[in-house]
Amino acid sequence: MKEPTFEFDPSAMFLENIQYYASEPGVHSSSAARKFDQITIENFHIPSLVLMENAARGMADRIIANYPKAKKIAVLCGPGNNGGDGLALARILYLKGYRVAILLKADSALSDDETVQFESCLALNIQLYPLELFVEDYRPFDESYDLYVDALFGSGLNRPLGGIYKEAVCALNRSIKPVVSCDIPSGIYGNTGQGETFVYADLTLALDCRKFGHIISKGHQASKTVEVIDIGIPAAVHALDPGQIKWINKKSAAHGLPVRSRYLNKGRFGKVLLCGGSFRMQGALAMAASSCFHAGVGTLSLYTPKSAARAIAAKMDLAMIIPADETDGYFSEQAADRLTDLLDQYTFVCCGNGMGTEDGALKVVHTLLKKRMNMILDADAINIVSRHPEWLKINSEFRTLILTPHVVEFSRLSGFTVEQIQNSPIKCIDAFLREYPNIILVLKSDVTFVADAENISVLDHPDSTLSKGGSGDVLAGLICGLCAQQSVFYEACASAVWIHNQAASYHQNNQDRINPACFTPLDLIENYSSIFNELEKVREHCA
Numbered sequence: 001m002k003e004p005t006f007e008f009d010p011s012a013m014f015l016e017n018i019q020y021y022a023s024e025p026g027v028h029s030s031s032a033a034r035k036f037d038q039i040t041i042e043n044f045h046i047p048s049l050v051l052m053e054n055a056a057r058g059m060a061d062r063i064i065a066n067y068p069k070a071k072k073i074a075v076l077c078g079p080g081n082n083g084g085d086g087l088a089l090a091r092i093l094y095l096k097g098y099r100v101a102i103l104l105k106a107d108s109a110l111s112d113d114e115t116v117q118f119e120s121c122l123a124l125n126i127q128l129y130p131l132e133l134f135v136e137d138y139r140p141f142d143e144s145y146d147l148y149v150d151a152l153f154g155s156g157l158n159r160p161l162g163g164i165y166k167e168a169v170c171a172l173n174r175s176i177k178p179v180v181s182c183d184i185p186s187g188i189y190g191n192t193g194q195g196e197t198f199v200y201a202d203l204t205l206a207l208d209c210r211k212f213g214h215i216i217s218k219g220h221q222a223s224k225t226v227e228v229i230d231i232g233i234p235a236a237v238h239a240l241d242p243g244q245i246k247w248i249n250k251k252s253a254a255h256g257l258p259v260r261s262r263y264l265n266k267g268r269f270g271k272v273l274l275c276g277g278s279f280r281m282q283g284a285l286a287m288a289a290s291s292c293f294h295a296g297v298g299t300l301s302l303y304t305p306k307s308a309a310r311a312i313a314a315k316m317d318l319a320m321i322i323p324a325d326e327t328d329g330y331f332s333e334q335a336a337d338r339l340t341d342l343l344d345q346y347t348f349v350c351c352g353n354g355m356g357t358e359d360g361a362l363k364v365v366h367t368l369l370k371k372r373m374n375m376i377l378d379a380d381a382i383n384i385v386s387r388h389p390e391w392l393k394i395n396s397e398f399r400t401l402i403l404t405p406h407v408v409e410f411s412r413l414s415g416f417t418v419e420q421i422q423n424s425p426i427k428c429i430d431a432f433l434r435e436y437p438n439i440i441l442v443l444k445s446d447v448t449f450v451a452d453a454e455n456i457s458v459l460d461h462p463d464s465t466l467s468k469g470g471s472g473d474v475l476a477g478l479i480c481g482l483c484a485q486q487s488v489f490y491e492a493c494a495s496a497v498w499i500h501n502q503a504a505s506y507h508q509n510n511q512d513r514i515n516p517a518c519f520t521p522l523d524l525i526e527n528y529s530s531i532f533n534e535l536e537k538v539r540e541h542c543a
């Protein structure tokens, strides 16, 4: 595994206000996480056994909170410090009165810290079984124990699982009892999320920080629900990692929400033009428009083919509608010519929703890109620039361009296969942004990335409520609405991604929650107001 290149530089850390860093850690490679451990042990003189104890205590607390009925717990331990965490956890649970069994490969060589843990488990007479017994028949354990802990391998995995470990993982996956993985599901590589045979966990307790392997490739589903355990690594150490992915959370979402001064008039909250729609797909534009308006923009205009304009005008009062010349219900080439004269009135444009990829639409996108203005291209506009990637470079240094592809659109745009994007999203994003450094990319999926040439952030909150036609249009409208009101576009994109996802589950704990199957993308918009209120409170609290 390649070791990260960053070095410990105390001056870099302490010249800054250390509190600045005291926020939730991002997502790091597991090589970086190993480096954090090393820096903490060597430079902060916090012994590795202390970190291990913190890890084990944190895990015990989370297991008790998540599985309050589990009283009998079997812990599968490997030959390294992941196994050491497992043994320390076994001791802590045992001393709290749980019935605990340790499963360890017979004659296993143990790491130094694990040896310490092993001695104390032996002295306490905690039940110890050879892992071989579990591999031969896991069912007696299924009958006697309520929960398994997978502490076989963590960040030290350096080859595919084989032999008894592979068999143990297969048995764990067949078991009907819940499995909690320590740090990372065994068999998954923390740097890449790849693996051959690996544990499918019900809960993964990530030590210190989330690793890439929790959010990408096979590791994403294998990890299922991830909770982070604070093991006592100083927060400022995380900031040393240049390769980290920021975690999009409520606090960062609050940061990207525009501040709304009570004294300003509509002209100061953005003059937005949405360009899109067609006779067959006017709903996409209407949903984007409603989302954009409810995000707070001052004025909103829609430029859409005549027949779509008539249909939208009949149901929407929020936007000014400019009918465009059309051919068979889609933008005509003349529509693009007229657009040139219109654009100067607007401060932000969103283009693509329901637009089609006919010649007129092509010319509309080209016209926009020749103009030095800030804009989002979504949906069909992305399909169009995929056919003309050279257009992405026109005037690129004079404007911010936001692209919001889903994985298939990103595949068309970047040339990477869907499989490559799913297996190695970070590499694909990185390569794309090296080619187009002035773009902000929002790569949408169950895990969504927001990236520019310098930053990459992630939202990992899968929710089938959003797996519906129109969710993307609503997101494009929201991003446009937040960006039109401020100049920190990257933060606004991350904020919109969080709000959009949060809006899908907003009623989760209320009786009036709409079932995910029955929820429509328009219901998302109804939840903006409550979410904005919450984010404003977070912002006041942090000020």
Ligand SMILES: NC(=O)C1=CN([C@@H]2O[C@H](COP(=O)(O)OP(=O)(O)OC[C@H]3O[C@@H](n4cnc5c(N)ncnc54)[C@H](O)[C@@H]3O)[C@@H](O)[C@H]2O)[C@@H](O)CC1
Binding pocket: 037, 038, 048, 049, 051, 052, 055, 078, 079, 080, 081, 082, 083, 085, 111, 152, 153, 154, 155, 156, 157, 158, 159, 160, 161, 162, 165, 182, 183, 184, 207, 231
């Ligand atoms: N370094 C530290 O101070 C801390 C480490 N922590 C824990 O330590 C873990 C990392 O510990 P280690 O570096 O010991 O690594 P692991 O415990 O992941 O395992 C490494 C050991 O497994 C062997 N191994 C790797 N792949 C194998 C395979 N496929 N089949 C059989 N054997 C294999 C290696 O040769 C090595 O002996 C973390 O994931 C975390 O759980 C935590 O306790 C926090 C503090």
Ligand SMILES: Nc1ncnc2c1ncn2[C@@H]1O[C@H](COP(=O)(O)OP(=O)(O)O)[C@@H](O)[C@H]1O
Binding pocket: 379, 405, 406, 444, 445, 446, 447, 448, 461, 462, 463, 464, 465, 466, 467, 468, 469, 470, 471, 472, 473, 474, 475, 500
């Ligand atoms: N399972 C899921 N979990 C979380 N978010 C999802 C899921 N499925 C879709 N989404 C989100 O919903 C939106 C769908 O966008 P897109 O695929 O462009 O839809 P459409 O073009 O139909 O509007 C994206 O923001 C995506 O991240």
Ligand SMILES: [K+]
Binding pocket: 082, 150, 151, 152, 153, 154, 181, 182, 183, 184, 185, 186
């Ligand atoms: K593990």
